[in-house]
Structures are given as structure tokens and as C-alpha cells.
Amino acid sequence: MDNFCASLWPEDPIPHSQKDCRECGLFEHGSRMVWGEGNPDAPIMIILDNPGARENREGNPFVCGTRQTLQKAANVTGLEVKDLYVTFILKRRPIRTYDKEKTRETCMIHLKEQLTEKKPKIIFCLGNVAVQSFFQNPEAEVKMLRGSWHHINGFKTAVAYHPLAIRRRPNLEALFLSDWRMVAEAFKNMKA
Ligand code: SF4
Numbered sequence: 001m002d003n004f005c006a007s008l009w010p011e012d013p014i015p016h017s018q019k020d021c022r023e024c025g026l027f028e029h030g031s032r033m034v035w036g037e038g039n040p041d042a043p044i045m046i047i048l049d050n051p052g053a054r055e056n057r058e059g060n061p062f063v064c065g066t067r068q069t070l071q072k073a074a075n076v077t078g079l080e081v082k083d084l085y086v087t088f089i090l091k092r093r094p095i096r097t098y099d100k101e102k103t104r105e106t107c108m109i110h111l112k113e114q115l116t117e118k119k120p121k122i123i124f125c126l127g128n129v130a131v132q133s134f135f136q137n138p139e140a141e142v143k144m145l146r147g148s149w150h151h152i153n154g155f156k157t158a159v160a161y162h163p164l165a166i167r168r169r170p171n172l173e174a175l176f177l178s179d180w181r182m183v184a185e186a187f188k189n190m191k192a
Helices: 065-076 100-118 128-135 163-168 170-191
Strands: 036-038 044-048 084-088 122-126 150-152 155-160
Touching (some): 044 100, 044 128, 100 128, 122 128, 122 170, 155 170, 163 170
Parallel strands (some): 044 084, 044 122, 122 155
Antiparallel strands (some): 036 084, 150 155
């Protein structure tokens, strides 16, 4: 995975009706909103907890560590940007403490709308926050659920560790790539 060069994927514009969303309070103390990235019509929807910054402190485009690790895994397993859409449980990144349960539940309304509109063929949840929110089970954990398929909210769903977990604990990389391979193979079989 060492020679791969990550890039900033196109940002999916925020729907006009949601640009001023103030439902959960994060508009006051969160990052700017990021609705999604990649191909908005992609067959595989990746769900993360919240968006990392797309700009550095000077305001220049920036590919964060989460995006670098995610894109490397996609590249290694033969998936392309056109195959993938990345979105988030929270469309803003919290900066201060907040009511996690209530905020996630509130912003999930937007994810449900995206699912209804986009109808992805595969959902790939990365990290415990995304898994617990999407599975609607606060006890759900990646380590218990990874490596097999689940049918959640009517979607064929796989899970894997969060890319940041891989950066902190490189010994998890083999499991991470194994889960990406499972998703890539299922997708290729759907096309065959
Ligand atoms: S995080 Fe979600 S619910 Fe909260 S203000 Fe942003 S879009 Fe609205």
C-alpha cells in the first residue's frame, strides 16, 4: 500500500433544503457540514462517524489520515472512486462535548433520506460509531461483526475497523484489508 497517492474525492453538494440544518446543535460548535464524497450514485456506500477536515488551517485542500487509509484500501482491493460514496452519521464533526446519542439519532434522519434516494447495493460501515448507529444497537462492535454479511435496514451490510484505528494499530491492517476484499468480491460478483 506504500506507493499509492491519495487525492481529495469530489464533495457531494449539500442539498439546498439542508444547507441551514440546525437540528442537532452542531451548527454552533461543529465543523462545516460535509454531506458526502466520491460518486453520489455509487453502488457501495461507506458510512463513517463524521467528516474529517477537507482543508488545512490555511484553508488549502487536504487529505486527512482517515481518507488516505480508506483510499489505499480501496485501491489495493481494486475498487475505484466511481464505485464508492462516503457519507457520515454526523454531517458535521463535533469540536466540543455534545449529547452523542441524541445528536446521532437526529442526524441519522439525513442518512435515511440518502439511503432512500440512492439505494446502494452494499453498505460498508467503518468503526464502532457507524456500526452502532446504523445497526441501531449500542452494544454492536466491529470486532464481533466483521468478516461476515449482515442484512440491516434492508441493506446488504459489511463492517470493518475505522481507518484511524488501522493507523494507530497497524496489526489490524490485515483484518481491515480482508473486510475490504470481502466487499470488493461481492461487488464484482454482482456485476458478473
Ligand atoms: S450534524 Fe446533522 S443534524 Fe446536526 S446540524 Fe449538521 S446536518 Fe443537521
